[in-house]
Structure formats: structure tokens, C-alpha cells
Amino acid sequence: MTPATLDTRPELFDALGALVGTPHAEAYTCFCAHQTHGVRALRIERPTLGVLLRGRMRLRGDDNALSMTTGDAFVFTRACSVDTINEPDAAGVFLALVVPLCDEVIAAARLLWARPGARGGPDAIALPALQLSESLATWAASLRRDDPGAARAALASALVALCALGHSAILAPTPPTLAARIRARVAETPDRAWQSSDFETEFGLSGATLRRHLAIEGVGLRDTITDARLACALHWLYTTRWPIQTIAARVGYRSAATFSRRFARRYGAEPLQIGKDEAQSAAAVADGRMPGT
CATH class of the missing domain: 1.10.10.60 (Homeodomain-like)
Incomplete structure (x- = not known):
């Protein structure tokens, strides 16, 4: 993955960056750090979509290894455990926007896809976020105007787009342990x-x-x-x-x-290696240091 295509659609990353520090905690989380650090056996509890807004990330699971940089999207297709190394950018900020995919979103995507989700496949995948740009931009806009129904519909659309790219395993039912x-x-x-x-x-x-x-x-x-x-x-x-x-x-x-x-x-x-906070990330956005700007 490379950030070379970011300049073709900087407004998407501006829209996602504008969500940092806003009061929609139930819909997504912004993970910020200021030191390079690794997290061992990070447990992912459900299918999850994320976008790396700043820095680099390396993931290693049971079945594959991924390397991502600013502007990449990453998807956990099912509950799993991964090792991760997170690296800040040159300005010292690592920032990822992470969206746990609720049951309602997955059910809606199943109806739209209208085919069984594939069994198997990797636990984690990565792709340029621009491949999901329409759905992600609609999701961000829906959150900004406080329309959760439209936001969930946009996420379902993003899942259908992933299915069209060959990643329908995210729709396969996986009852929790x-x-x-x-x-x-x-x-x-x-x-x-x-x-x-x-x-x-x-x-x-x-x-x-x-x-x-x-x-x-x-x-x-x-x-x-x-x-x-x-x-x-x-x-x-x-x-x-x-x-x-x-x-x-x-x-x-x-x-x-x-x-x-x-x-x-x-x-x-160590706990002190991780953090600090969304407020610092919001300040970074205000300084104009987002992808594509």
C-alpha cells in the first residue's frame, strides 16, 4: 500500500479527519499514539473497518501479515487476534479511525449482497481507502448531520463494495464464543x-x-x-x-x-508507550496536518 493516490481525493481524508474529537463515540473510535509501539495478541471481538489517517501500521495474524500506511483502509473480517506495530508519522502522530461493524450493518449488507458470505479467507485485509471513498464519505457526512440510520446504510454499502472485491467472508455468520x-x-x-x-x-x-x-x-x-x-x-x-x-x-x-x-x-x-488522546489528534487536524493536505 502507498499513499501516492491520496492527492486524487483529499476531501475524503478531510471528511474523516473532521470526525476526530467529535461526539460520536458510539459509532467509531480514534486511536492516537505518539511513540512507536507494538501490541501483542490484540483481540478483535467482531468484524471491524478502519482507516489509517496518519502513520504506519503492521499487522500479523494467524494466516497473513499486512503493512499499511497513511490512507489505507483495513478490515477485520471476523473475531481474531493479531500482533500490531504502530508507528507515528514524521510529525510524531499515529492516528487510526476504527469502526466496529454492528449486527444491523452486517445484516443489511447481507440483504444487499443477496449471496452467502464466503467461508474462510484471511482474518484481516488491507486496501486503499479510496476504493471505498463514496461509502466512507457518505458515512462521515451522515454522522456530521447526526443521521445514524444513513450512517449505518453507508457502512452496509461499504461492505457490499468489499464483497464485490472478493471479501464476502465478512458477511459469514460467526456466533460469539x-x-x-x-x-x-x-x-x-x-x-x-x-x-x-x-x-x-x-x-x-x-x-x-x-x-x-x-x-x-x-x-x-x-x-x-x-x-x-x-x-x-x-x-x-x-x-x-x-x-x-x-x-x-x-x-x-x-x-x-x-x-x-x-x-x-x-x-x-508499557502503558506509558501508548496514547495520548483524541484532543491532541484534533489539534493535529486543526494544524492542517491530515493526509492529502
């Missing part, structure tokens, strides 16, 4: 003192059945809870200016030192 359902529940209140009984009640399972299902998936309950908490911390490190102590407390750790050790053991990066 029990561990994924537990992580989603923990993410709602990561500082809670979660117990097995909470999930037994939530999912209508006995303790023995819960443990057996998790064992089949190759995970344990305590590790699953910890994984969910640390994933929340990773998200906040990328998207807020909160101090490490605040983030640690919000994910259930009384000690920032203990949190930092467990975070580094899980992701292979």
Missing part, C-alpha cells in the same frame, strides 16, 4: 469484582458447565475477566488523557504498578 460474551459483559463495568456466579446467572449455566465450555475454548474464567479489563485499559490509553492511576482504578486495580506490570505482560508494551 462464551469467552467473548463474558468479555463484553465485563467491559460494561470493568472495575466490578466479577465472580463466577455473576456469569452463571447471566447465561443460565451451572459453574461446572461454565468452566467446561471455557475449557473447550482454551481459556479460564479469571484470565478472561483480566483480558477484558486490560482491553478496556488499552482502549482508554489510546483515546483519553487519563493518568495511568485513573485508568488502573477504572479497570479494577488499586495499584498502578500492579496494573502496569500485568498490562505489559499481556500486551508486550
Whole structure:
């Protein structure tokens, strides 16, 4: 992937960059960093679309490796785990806009595509964002005028475009695992003192059945809870200016030192290597340092 074609459609990247720091947190997330860093075994919980607005990114999954630069789109076609290295640009900013694809968007795309989604294929793909320019521009415009229905329709259109490019695997149904359902529940209140009984009640399972299902998936309950908490911390490190102590407390750790050790053991990066915040990214946009400008 190269940014050589960016000048042919800079307005797309201006439109996407204008979303940085705006109040549409439920629709997308802007991940910002200012140091080169790697994240080990980053868990992607559902099909996801992203655009790299600044910097470079390298991904390695179970079945492929990708290298992307400013102006590339990346798509996770299903839940998966990847290793990533994120590198800021010459001005010291890494910025990616990431859109988890909700069930309604995928269902709408299935209706529009009207063919079964292919089975198999890579977990992650990359392509120039300009190949999805019409859908992405419509999505951004819909969000700016506070029209979520039109925004979801634009994302469904983007998925149909991906299918036409040979990536219909993103439409194949993939029911969430029990561990994924537990992580989603923990993410709602990561500082809670979660117990097995909470999930037994939530999912209508006995303790023995819960443990057996998790064992089949190759995970344990305590590790699953910890994984969910640390994933929340990773998200906040990328998207807020909160101090490490605040983030640690919000994910259930009384000690920032203990949190930092467990975070580094899980992701292979220190918390201080990641961040800082969307406000800094918005300032970069205001300075005119977006792709194509």
C-alpha cells in the first residue's frame, strides 16, 4: 500500500479527519499514539473497518501479515487476534479511525449482497481507502448531520463494495464464543469484582458447565475477566488523557504498578508507550496536518 493516490481525493481524508474529537463515540473510535509501539495478541471481538489517517501500521495474524500506511483502509473480517506495530508519522502522530461493524450493518449488507458470505479467507485485509471513498464519505457526512440510520446504510454499502472485491467472508455468520460474551459483559463495568456466579446467572449455566465450555475454548474464567479489563485499559490509553492511576482504578486495580506490570505482560508494551488522546489528534487536524493536505 502507498499513499501516492491520496492527492486524487483529499476531501475524503478531510471528511474523516473532521470526525476526530467529535461526539460520536458510539459509532467509531480514534486511536492516537505518539511513540512507536507494538501490541501483542490484540483481540478483535467482531468484524471491524478502519482507516489509517496518519502513520504506519503492521499487522500479523494467524494466516497473513499486512503493512499499511497513511490512507489505507483495513478490515477485520471476523473475531481474531493479531500482533500490531504502530508507528507515528514524521510529525510524531499515529492516528487510526476504527469502526466496529454492528449486527444491523452486517445484516443489511447481507440483504444487499443477496449471496452467502464466503467461508474462510484471511482474518484481516488491507486496501486503499479510496476504493471505498463514496461509502466512507457518505458515512462521515451522515454522522456530521447526526443521521445514524444513513450512517449505518453507508457502512452496509461499504461492505457490499468489499464483497464485490472478493471479501464476502465478512458477511459469514460467526456466533460469539462464551469467552467473548463474558468479555463484553465485563467491559460494561470493568472495575466490578466479577465472580463466577455473576456469569452463571447471566447465561443460565451451572459453574461446572461454565468452566467446561471455557475449557473447550482454551481459556479460564479469571484470565478472561483480566483480558477484558486490560482491553478496556488499552482502549482508554489510546483515546483519553487519563493518568495511568485513573485508568488502573477504572479497570479494577488499586495499584498502578500492579496494573502496569500485568498490562505489559499481556500486551508486550508499557502503558506509558501508548496514547495520548483524541484532543491532541484534533489539534493535529486543526494544524492542517491530515493526509492529502
